[in-house]
Amino acid sequence: MAEQRRSPDNSDTRPGGLRRRRFLGFLLAAPTLAIGVQLIDPKQADAAVPSPPLPEEIFDLGDLQNLAAAPTAGLISVVVNADGTASFAAHRAEVGQGMTTAVAMMIAEELDLPLAKVHVTLADARPELLMNQLTGGSNSMRSIFLPVRTAAAIARQQLVAAAAKQWNVAPAALSTANGMVTHPNGQSAGYGALAVSAAATTTTQVAVPKLKSPAQFTILGTPRNRIDAHDIVTGRKTFGMDMRVPGALPTMVARPPTINGTVVAVQNAAAIRTMPGVTDVAAVSHGVAVRAQTFGQCIDAIQALQVTWGPGTVDTQSDASVLAALKKAELPMVVPPLLAQTVDAEFTFAFASNSPLEPDNAIADVRADSAEIWSSLKVPIVAQQEIAAQLGLPPSAVTVHVVQGGGSFGRHLFHDVAAEAAEISQRMGKAVKLSWSRTDDFRQGRTHPMCTSRVRANILLGNVVTYEQRHTSVQTSFSHGLGEMITSTAAKLPVAGNLGFAETIFELSQSSPYNFGVTTQLLNEVPLEFNTGSMRNIYSPNVVCAQELVVDRLAAKMGKDPVEFRREYLKDPRLLAVLNKAAEVGDWGAKLPAGMAQGIGVHAEYQGAIASLVEIDCTPATVNRQIQDGIGGPRVTKALIVVDPGFAINPRGLEAQMIGGMNDAIALALTSSLHIKDGIPLEGSWDNYFFTREWNTPLEMQVIVMPSTSTSPSGAGELGVAPSFAAIACAYARATGTMPTSFPINHGTLGFTPYPLEPSTPQSPVDGLTKTF
Amino acid sequence: MPSHSFILNGTQVSVDVDDDVRLLWVLRDLLGVTGPKYGCGLDVCKACTSHINGKAFNPCSVPVSQIKPADEITTIEGLPATVGQDLHPMQEAWLDQDVAQCGYCQPGQIMAAVAKVKQVKAEGREITDDDLDQIRNICRCGTYSRIRAAIKAGAQQM
Numbered sequence: 001m002a003e004q005r006r007s008p009d010n011s012d013t014r015p016g017g018l019r020r021r022r023f024l025g026f027l028l029a030a031p032t033l034a035i036g037v038q039l040i041d042p043k044q045a046d047a048a049v050p051s052p053p054l055p056e057e058i059f060d061l062g063d064l065q066n067l068a069a070a071p072t073a074g075l076i077s078v079v080v081n082a083d084g085t086a087s088f089a090a091h092r093a094e095v096g097q098g099m100t101t102a103v104a105m106m107i108a109e110e111l112d113l114p115l116a117k118v119h120v121t122l123a124d125a126r127p128e129l130l131m132n133q134l135t136g137g138s139n140s141m142r143s144i145f146l147p148v149r150t151a152a153a154i155a156r157q158q159l160v161a162a163a164a165k166q167w168n169v170a171p172a173a174l175s176t177a178n179g180m181v182t183h184p185n186g187q188s189a190g191y192g193a194l195a196v197s198a199a200a201t202t203t204t205q206v207a208v209p210k211l212k213s214p215a216q217f218t219i220l221g222t223p224r225n226r227i228d229a230h231d232i233v234t235g236r237k238t239f240g241m242d243m244r245v246p247g248a249l250p251t252m253v254a255r256p257p258t259i260n261g262t263v264v265a266v267q268n269a270a271a272i273r274t275m276p277g278v279t280d281v282a283a284v285s286h287g288v289a290v291r292a293q294t295f296g297q298c299i300d301a302i303q304a305l306q307v308t309w310g311p312g313t314v315d316t317q318s319d320a321s322v323l324a325a326l327k328k329a330e331l332p333m334v335v336p337p338l339l340a341q342t343v344d345a346e347f348t349f350a351f352a353s354n355s356p357l358e359p360d361n362a363i364a365d366v367r368a369d370s371a372e373i374w375s376s377l378k379v380p381i382v383a384q385q386e387i388a389a390q391l392g393l394p395p396s397a398v399t400v401h402v403v404q405g406g407g408s409f410g411r412h413l414f415h416d417v418a419a420e421a422a423e424i425s426q427r428m429g430k431a432v433k434l435s436w437s438r439t440d441d442f443r444q445g446r447t448h449p450m451c452t453s454r455v456r457a458n459i460l461l462g463n464v465v466t467y468e469q470r471h472t473s474v475q476t477s478f479s480h481g482l483g484e485m486i487t488s489t490a491a492k493l494p495v496a497g498n499l500g501f502a503e504t505i506f507e508l509s510q511s512s513p514y515n516f517g518v519t520t521q522l523l524n525e526v527p528l529e530f531n532t533g534s535m536r537n538i539y540s541p542n543v544v545c546a547q548e549l550v551v552d553r554l555a556a557k558m559g560k561d562p563v564e565f566r567r568e569y570l571k572d573p574r575l576l577a578v579l580n581k582a583a584e585v586g587d588w589g590a591k592l593p594a595g596m597a598q599g600i601g602v603h604a605e606y607q608g609a610i611a612s613l614v615e616i617d618c619t620p621a622t623v624n625r626q627i628q629d630g631i632g633g634p635r636v637t638k639a640l641i642v643v644d645p646g647f648a649i650n651p652r653g654l655e656a657q658m659i660g661g662m663n664d665a666i667a668l669a670l671t672s673s674l675h676i677k678d679g680i681p682l683e684g685s686w687d688n689y690f691f692t693r694e695w696n697t698p699l700e701m702q703v704i705v706m707p708s709t710s711t712s713p714s715g716a717g718e719l720g721v722a723p724s725f726a727a728i729a730c731a732y733a734r735a736t737g738t739m740p741t742s743f744p745i746n747h748g749t750l751g752f753t754p755y756p757l758e759p760s761t762p763q764s765p766v767d768g769l770t771k772t773f
Numbered sequence: 774m775p776s777h778s779f780i781l782n783g784t785q786v787s788v789d790v791d792d793d794v795r796l797l798w799v800l801r802d803l804l805g806v807t808g809p810k811y812g813c814g815l816d817v818c819k820a821c822t823s824h825i826n827g828k829a830f831n832p833c834s835v836p837v838s839q840i841k842p843a844d845e846i847t848t849i850e851g852l853p854a855t856v857g858q859d860l861h862p863m864q865e866a867w868l869d870q871d872v873a874q875c876g877y878c879q880p881g882q883i884m885a886a887v888a889k890v891k892q893v894k895a896e897g898r899e900i901t902d903d904d905l906d907q908i909r910n911i912c913r914c915g916t917y918s919r920i921r922a923a924i925k926a927g928a929q930q931m
Contacts, residue, residue: 663915
């Protein structure tokens with residue numbers, strides 16, 4: 001057995017020793033060259049976790065995920081095929097964030113193979129990976145950057161060894177480039193020709209070579225287009241909704257008029273079964289399922305179904321009652337106000353929907369002794385376990401395929417639709433392709449729940465000496481696997497006591513970036529039974545928005561410019577650097593007409609540092625512009641994001657995530673929310689839930705990626721939302737002269753006529769040909 | 774069951790289905806043409822945007838009985854053939870700008886963009902920010918700034 005060598009220590013100098021990881025390499029028994037790697041020595045990471053004053057600064061949510069993934073991270077493999085391509089089944093979901101492209105770049109880099117020759121697919125649920133198959137917390141790049149590169153580097157080493165053996169030369173004399181091994185004498189061979197001879201009949205351990213240093217990178221760190229871009233623009237990319245599985249006919253569900261309502265009786269099931277195209281009707285836990293030749297015929301059946309519904313879980317709740325419950329649960333401040341030297345503020349954030357554009361969907365084919373599921377799942381192992389339990393099957397009898405998702409934003413952390421598809425398939429005894437309707441997604445799907453954030457800061461002798469933030473939220477469900485991850489690592493976490501899942505995640509993801517003396521940020525939750533879950537950036541958009549608005553107030557109280565004030569109080573030099581860059585490039589302090597203003601927000605999370613600077617137009621002409629079936633309101637006209645991602649794997653993909661984060665932030669700050677009335681949201685379409693549209697997106701959008709400050713990537717997928725939300729709120733306050741305290745700012749006015757609650761899915765219009773252009 | 778015939782991406786097709794089934798489901802569920810996406814079925818999100826006789830429309834809101842045998846329906850799959858190329862200039866612009874994130878809305882975005890540019894060109898003018906502001910297609914990933922850049926670049930090549 002070859003001597004095991006250390007992969008190079010990561011030069012990240014943070015005290016968290018998690019990045020000093022080592023791997024075992026294996027040559028796997030396979031027809032062509034296949035390399036597996038396994039992480040070893042997680043205890044080293046354990047010992048390196050220091051005891052912090054504020055947990056997030058040195059041990060964050062991503063570190064938790066890295067730690068949970070440590071014992072199994074290595075069970076991943078890169079295969080070199082006989083046609084000279086490489087394959088990798090990624091143990092993460094692709095939902096638009098560009099994971100597959102970044103992974104392909106890692107493999108192409110270490111393997112010296114053209115990017116186009118790397119195929120990345122999505123792995124089925126692999127229970128042996130335990131907690132290392134969870135896509136969330138902006139952690140994928142951080143946790144797989146080294147293992148995937150290591151596997152590819154070993155593959156390259158084995159190809160070289162195979163060529164050296166064939167040519168009877170020393171491996172050191174050979175070089176690799178562009179998918180070829182070459183000897184200085186001109187002899188060369190493609191990887192495809194070597195892949196079979198390099199293959200093994202038994203699995204053996206092999207040496208782990210040194211990875212490339214960033215100075216040697218030709219692919220990593222360079223801007224690359226998405227590997228699936230061509231398939232996307234030609235309509236060939238296959239999402240869950242586009243998959244065809246034999247016998248899996250379109251299926252939809254007629255749903256109750258309140259969240260989590262139940263079926264008491266179906267009056268006309270027999271008549272529904274005779275409707276055109278309809279094959280099956282079955283009552284299930286939260287509705288009546290209809291299977292038909294087309295989704296259109298399912299919708300027709302939903303119009304005709306007569307159902308007696310039982311109560312849901314929050315039938316008496318509306319926006320006002322939820323807010324009252326939150327106010328009652330707010331934790332007290334500890335430090336008394338110092339009268340004129342105190343800033344006290346309280347903010348309310350409405351329910352928001354994490355629904356992506358592709359409606360939740362899943363294919364399920366449940367048989368007597370087995371089941372097969374296809375769905376976009378970020379935690380497929382938990383889905384497999386829970387669906388197996390629900391069906392009364394052993395987990396090994398349930399195959400769960402992860403398919404490409406048309407967005408997620410947190411929604412696909414949960415497998416609600418897959419579980420429902422399995423229930424329906426079992427009940428009908430047939431395969432089904434279940435799609436929730438758009439209205440189902442908004443009204444019955446998971447939400448980012450309403451919350452309040454109270455802040456008190458005290459100034460003494462020209463200095464901010466205390467900062468207290470009390471965040472109160474309807475409970476957020478983390479029952480998708482992150483909870484298990486916390487349990488499995490509980491003894492290693494630097495948060496004390498018996499904090500619940502939500503509180504733990506709050507403490508691991510939140511920290512004040514300012515030197516404000518005595519600082520406490522606490523979460524309290526109200527146990528109302530809404531369907532909730534994480535939404536992109538979880539707590540941070542709300543917490544940071546409240547924080548930055550108060551920071552602007554503190555600056556004003558002390559007679560200082562907002563940027564100047566932040567420069568004085570920021571702790572982290574990386575945050576200071578992005579702040580300064582944003583102020584410079586964004587021309588901070590530029591004179592703007594009345595009703596227009598700039599705003600700035602900063603944030604550090606996932607080991608990244610970021611500043612957003614926006615200009616907002618709150619002039620009456622803009623605010624009152626007429627938008628058909630939509631709302632205008634204030635417009636962010638210019639937006640700038642400066643991001644320090646540690647190391648940017650793919651600057652073009654990173655920039656895309658920042659642009660997306662900004663548009664998310666515009667929606668959260670200004671336009672999009674759910675209005676809860678008598679146990680259900682009123683929103684039923686994208687012309688009700690006002691996510692950012694073309695008429696509200698910035699006319700100028702710029703992203704600056706700072707030079708690398710690390711050899712490790714930070715998390716990026718969620719990073720842009722919080723500081724951008726804060727910057728928009730601060731700009732709005734400066735443009736109008738009034739600090740907003742309720743978000744989104746238009747929540748108080750219902751800007752649409754709600755669809756009826758029954759039928760739960762409205763019928764499609766018939767006048768499409770009158771609207772051509 | 775009634776039979777319906779129309780020209781789909783250059784080929785005459787017929788399908789047996791009830792009159793009121795919306796064209797989107799005929800395309801997706803019966804003919805297997807999945808470029809036009811289901812995002813709402815309410816003529817709101819515009820993810821299914823395709824062309825009828827060269828103009829943008831949303832098949833989720835058109836009963837198949839309203840489509841005549843001579844009507845030319847073009848989906849994203851048939852767009853390149855309308856210019857006799859492997860890719861339409863707007864698709865090329867989309868690649869150049871690396872517009873897509875999840876990609877679910879992008880077929881509809883591209884079809885809407887082509888129609889909007891044609892409409893503006895027919896009026897004898899260049900595309901403006903006001904024109905772009907009128908496009909209703911949702912991108913939940915929020916790629917709007919790249920969409921706008923791609924439409925302006927693609928328009929130059931159309």
